[in-house]
Amino acid sequence: EQDGPGAQIFAKDEADWLDSLLEVLWPRISIYLEQKVRNEIQPSITAALPSYLKRSVVFQEVTLGTVTPDFGPLVVRKNDDDGSIELNLGIRMDTNMSIGLTAMGVYVGVSKFRMSGALTVIYGPPLERPPFFGGMQIFFADMPDIDLDFRGVARIADCPGVRGLVRSTISQAVGDALVLPQRIAVDLNPDDAVDHIDLKYPDPWAVLRFSLREGSDLVAADFSLFGQRSSDPYVIMTLGCKTWTSPVIKQSLNPVWQKQDGNSPTVDFLVHSSKQHARIEVFDEDFASSDDLIGVATYVPIHELTEDVSGRKASSVRIPLTLMVRGRESPAGSLRVSARLLRLSAEQPLALFPEPSVxxxxxxxxxxxxxxxxxxxxxxxxxxxxxxxxxxxxxxxxxxKATPAASEALQGMCSRLAAQDFQTSQIAGIMGITREQVASLLLQPSIARDGTLKQAVLEQKEKRASENxxxxxxxxxxxxxxxxxxxxxxxxxxxxxxxxxxxxxxxxxxxxxxxxxxxxxxxxxxxxxxxxxxxxxxxxxxxxxxxxxEAEDKPPSIDGKTSGLHRRASMPAGSWC
Known part of the structure; x- marks a missing residue:
């Protein structure tokens, strides 16, 4: 079953307390997120712009609005192997965000931001005393669905590339921060042996070796030289934050990537969770215009790439493709692929696996x-x-490296040196600041109002950044x-x-x-x-x-062994879990 053994599933109304809590915290959270947008997403958009647009794009406003995200359903699992607790939480955002920018004299605004996905929170390892867990990890196993509504759409064609660039950059920023292998890691107990770096960057669960063999009955997007309908297909495979693009096969609706010697285009993906899904897209290459999407398979579980319908390892599987036509999902052919899971071992195996990775x-x-x-x-x-x-x-x-209460620490050090009869010039040399800053710290602690103390603290931070x-x-x-x-x-x-x-x-x-x-x-x-x-x-x-x-058995899931299934509510068909 989708939710797996040992899962406790809570209905949407049983996660309403999270919505209520977020309503109280949202004003503070939105200020933090708005700063992230200004400090990280805006510079990324500007840096990615063509040179002729860089100086002509100016951000005018950034607000995240007042509509809070919506949570639920909630799935809770216990990993009996290491005692960690895992929460899978549906999240939906439909905010009245407002981002405005002017590009080449054209106003472009984002008035709505929609995102939906499955957020995972893991608490572990367990401790005997409060806070009972050494750390917390937060991530999306798969890229969440993101959509934007723009203001000024009637004139957005006057600013080529900006609409797609804003959309892709926001998606990239979310992926770089929260989509596996990236995650937010919080050390809940700094005094224990849990290493924050190890918490944030755990080793992969397995390696997925993916090979592309052939396609069948793909959608025609072009005409061949003889007037027949055809396409120049290539495949984009995405798992987590990694994307791989296959070679292009010219003028074929039944392309064959596998060579006569049996070799096929192959790529290795690091897999960080058994819950990750692959996204497989087929495009038609065009030289005169943007490439056309001619088929897609979304949210493909890893086991569907490696196993047949009976659950046994398969040498190859067929992946059906679909395409939205006039608002309806229609069949768009299929791909035959082969994939297998490889495990990571400290012991050198008897036989070398062929490339791409060993x-x-x-x-x-x-x-x-x-x-x-x-x-x-x-x-x-x-x-x-x-x-x-x-x-x-x-x-x-x-x-x-941060130093707690940097200004107070700096002032205290200067005071202690002065109490030992060090001269101002000597203290300045020891502390790496100017004589005037030492004098301000010793004689006028309130001097921070005119920026002198702040400047001294900034210079100390600059020194730490350079030396350590x-x-x-x-x-x-x-x-x-x-x-x-x-x-x-x-x-x-x-x-x-x-x-x-x-x-x-x-x-x-x-x-x-x-x-x-x-x-x-x-x-x-x-x-x-x-x-x-x-x-x-x-x-x-x-x-x-x-x-x-070779993974003789399935690698251990991050859920671990679980028991005692307790179903509180049915999951809706096609849900995220």
Whole structure:
């Protein structure tokens, strides 16, 4: 059954308390979200604009409105393997959002924002004392459905690309923040052993190897040279935030991607939850206009790609496609695909799986310490680029480590140094601020009104960002190779990159050392690595390597083993769960 064993399902009216709570909190939440829109989504839209539009697009207003999201139904599961609790919660937003911008003199406004999807909240690991769980994770297993209503639609054609760009950028922002593998992670108990980075970046559940074989009876969108109806089809496969595009087959309604030697276009996807669904779209390639959608399969469960109707592993399956025609869903042919789940193992398998991937690298990047930089030439934010064989990943931009009550701490340090008879100039040298700022902190604590104290705090933050950049991220990479030895004999290369994309420090870690450290405590790797820079600059990082092997049994679900099904309400047909 869809909800699985052990699920407790609560009807919509039993989740009304969440709606009531959100109504009270919404004014505060909306202020936070409006800041996110201004600080993150707006710059993303501007950066993605064509050069001729960059200076002509001006945001005028951003408000999220007063209509709160609607929740329900609610499904609760317990994972008997690790004691975690999982909540699956339907969410629907139909807000009176208002975003206004002017582009090339044309006003474009967003007056409605609609989103629906299934939000997952996981509490774990369990603790014996309050708050009873070490952390909380929040994510969408699949990209939620997002739609927008625009104001000024009559003239939106005067501003090419803006409508689609606004829609796609908002979807991308949601995906980058909340769609697997991304998630919000909250450490509920900072004093326990739960690592916030590990909580936010758990290793994948499995790897899905997907191969595209052929299509049948696809929709014709073009005419061939001989006047016959035809298409130039290609496939886009999406799982979580990853999208893969197949080669184009020219002029065929029954395209064959599989070659005579049996090989087919193949891609590996990291799977982070058994509840993720694939989206498969077929497009007709056009040179003179935008490509036409000619068929789609949405919310395809992973097991439907790997199993036949009896639940046994299948060498290939047929995926039916549909297309909306005059507001009605119509058949649009089918695709034959093959897929299998591979598990991640610390033990090297007996046989090497063929490409595209043979291994998985987990590179945990925490911080750089004691970095010497020229204060007159700020180089942050920094990034770390990780490479192994032909695979490469780059971290997000670094950030400054927060200090609680920074201004009070700064003032207290100055006061203590002054009490030890240090002169103002000496305190300034020790603290890295100006003499005037020291004098203000010592003599006029209320000087913050004119910005002097604020400036001192900002300069301290700038100093921390330059000398001790924080990353707090795990790069998860699939590795291609022709043999086990090729992987084992190689090295992971790490490069520290400044804001101008210049490599300022680098190091290498042997894969054989990573493997040995996991097998034997006596061969442990250091957790700090010399970056080869003047001074003692080091990168704090750790690594894991896993091999891709055949999943003999289904990998353990994130739900774990459950028992005692208790049904409180029936799920509607076609629901999100």
């Amino acid at each position: 291994a998985y690298l987990h590179a945990k990047l925490e911080e750089v310490t004691d970095l010497l930089v020229d204060a007159r030439c700020p180089c942050h934010p920094f990034k770390v680029r990780v490479s192994l064989l032909g695979s490469q990943g780059t971290s997000k931009a670094s950030w400054a 950049p924080q990353f707090g991220e795990v790069l998860q990479m699939l590795i291609s190779a022709k043999s086990f030895d090729e992987v084992i004999s190689s090295s992971v290369e790490l490069e520290l990159i400044d804001s101008k994309s210049k490599v300022i420090g680098a190091l290498k870690v042997k894969v054989e050392d990573i493997i040995a450290a996991e097998r034997s405590p006596s061969s442990s790797l250091p957790d700090r690595f010399d970056l080869g820079l003047p001074g003692a600059a080091q990168l704090k990082a750790s690594f894991k390597l896993r091999w891709l092997t």
